[in-house]
Amino acid sequence: MSRRFREIKLILDGIRDTDHPVMAHMIPIRRCNLACTYCNEYDDHSPAIPIETLLARIDHLARLRTSIVTMSGGEPLLHPHVDEVFRRIRHHGMIAGLITNGYLLTADRIKLLNDAGLDHMQISIDNVMPDEVSKKSLKVLDKKLELLCEHAHFHVNINSVVGGGIKNPHDALVVGRRAVELGFTSTVGIIHDGDGQLRPLSEVENRVYKRVKKLGKSSYAQLNYFQDNIANGKPNDWKCRAGARYLYICEDGLVHYCSQQRGYPGKPLAEYTVEDIRREFITEKGCAPYCTVACVHQVSYMDFWRSPQTITAPPPATIHTSEGKLVQIAGQSGD
Numbered sequence: 001m002s003r004r005f006r007e008i009k010l011i012l013d014g015i016r017d018t019d020h021p022v023m024a025h026m027i028p029i030r031r032c033n034l035a036c037t038y039c040n041e042y043d044d045h046s047p048a049i050p051i052e053t054l055l056a057r058i059d060h061l062a063r064l065r066t067s068i069v070t071m072s073g074g075e076p077l078l079h080p081h082v083d084e085v086f087r088r089i090r091h092h093g094m095i096a097g098l099i100t101n102g103y104l105l106t107a108d109r110i111k112l113l114n115d116a117g118l119d120h121m122q123i124s125i126d127n128v129m130p131d132e133v134s135k136k137s138l139k140v141l142d143k144k145l146e147l148l149c150e151h152a153h154f155h156v157n158i159n160s161v162v163g164g165g166i167k168n169p170h171d172a173l174v175v176g177r178r179a180v181e182l183g184f185t186s187t188v189g190i191i192h193d194g195d196g197q198l199r200p201l202s203e204v205e206n207r208v209y210k211r212v213k214k215l216g217k218s219s220y221a222q223l224n225y226f227q228d229n230i231a232n233g234k235p236n237d238w239k240c241r242a243g244a245r246y247l248y249i250c251e252d253g254l255v256h257y258c259s260q261q262r263g264y265p266g267k268p269l270a271e272y273t274v275e276d277i278r279r280e281f282i283t284e285k286g287c288a289p290y291c292t293v294a295c296v297h298q299v300s301y302m303d304f305w306r307s308p309q310t311i312t313a314p315p316p317a318t319i320h321t322s323e324g325k326l327v328q329i330a331g332q333s334g335d
Contacts, residue, residue: 003119003155006095010067014245014302018281019274020065022299024247025072025099025259028054028079034101036126036134038191041259042074049251051081055088057253057269062092064272066247070097070120070295072259074251077104083116090117097121101136105144110151121152124159124189128171138175149182156184160212162205163190169208176212188212190230190292200233226297235289239309241300243280247272257285257313258293264314284309 014022028049032042061069069089076082077100089096097120098113113121125141126134148156158179160172172188179186188209190201201209209231226236242248242257243265249255253269255276256262267276281303291297 003095006093006119010095011302013065013067014299018245018303018306019277021061021067021247021277022245022302023068023070023295024061024066024249025070025295026054026057026061026085026249027073027251028071028076028082028085030074030251031078032073032075032101033078033103034075034135036136038133041072046074046251048079048081051084053253054081054085057249058085058088058092060269060272061247061249062094064274064277066094068095068097070099072099075101075104077109083112086113086116086118090119095119099124102141102144105147107147107151110147114151114153118154120155120157121148122157122159124161125175126161126166126171127168128174131167133166138171138178142178145178145182145184148184157187158184159187159189161189161191162209162212163199163201166191169202169205172208172212173215176215180215186212186215187294188227189294190227201231206231227292227294230290230292236291238288238297239300239304239307240285240288240291240296241281241303242285242296243283244277245281245299245303246296257287258291258296260291260293261285261287279311282307282309283311283313285313 010022013020030041030043030046032044035042035044058069071082071085076098079085086096086098096116096118098118099122102123123141124136125138126136128138130137130140145158158175160175160179162169162172166172176186176188190209209227226238229236242261243255246258247255247269248258248262249269250262254266255269255272256266257264265276265280
């Protein structure tokens with residue numbers, strides 16, 4: 001009930017005032033223990049960001065009056081002091097979130113997350129059996145889900161996926177049903193392939209996508225109507241408020257539009273101000289029509305009726321993938 005009250009308050013605060021971020025994703029470590037071929041957000045060597053640096057970033061997000069702060073990666077549970085980050089988030093009255101592959105969860109680890117005050121966890125499960133595309137499989141993670149069911153005091157959402165080279169689209173339905181069976185919320189995402197390209201879903205993928213959506217329980221994560229157009233290769237007409245209502249803070253402490261548009265504005269978080277938020281709020285992003293970054297869509301919904309965007313952002317960013325190649329990124333749903 002306390003979490004629900006805080007969530008309702010942040011929605012009301014967001015509607016009342018546009019001069020603060022609703023959500024920020026922060027990277028405490030870029031390293032990951034897995035190597036999913038569609039992912040461009042990890043490496044196998046980066047060190048953990050010093051905890052003092054992370055806490056200072058959380059403090060500045062609080063000064064900007066951010067409502068939700070989520071740790072992402074890489075794999076954030078590889079950071080040895082990530083629990084301190086959640087405690088600092090909650091100390092400031094913000095909602096604490098975590099996106100993890102789930103591999104490092106144990107009963108004791110879940111209890112530590114409870115004690116740290118974690119509010120939300122999301123795990124994406126890509127298939128039933130591991131393959132060369134992804135090791136985030138139900139076979140490997142089902143025991144972890146049972147541990148969460150038994151011990152977690154925080155909300156758990158399981159995100160299944162279609163597209164992006166996933167071999168067996170029907171796996172998403174198996175994953176979604178298992179999530180609901182365990183009492184979790186269930187969502188479905190559309191992912192890009194390893195070259196950062198989005199393609200319309202096939203007829204089979206589209207049927208699976210619609211069936212998994214029907215499994216979803218009512219929650220903030222169900223604000224994903226934009227995906228219906230993406231599934232059919234159609235653009236969405238919306239105002240992306242990235243850089244204002246949504247911030248992506250990389251391991252270097254720079255603010256970017258999102259995980260798939262790294263490079264702009266590229267300003268240090270420590271120097272980010274309300275003026276930056278106001279500028280990006282009215283900046284039109286050229287990548288928006290085919291964007292699938294669910295969290296950016298969700299936090300932008302409350303402002304769809306506001307302020308025409310009169311500034312044009314630079315062209316879509318070109319970034320280095322974990323394999324070192326350069327690709328232009330269109331967006332993904334794993335956030």
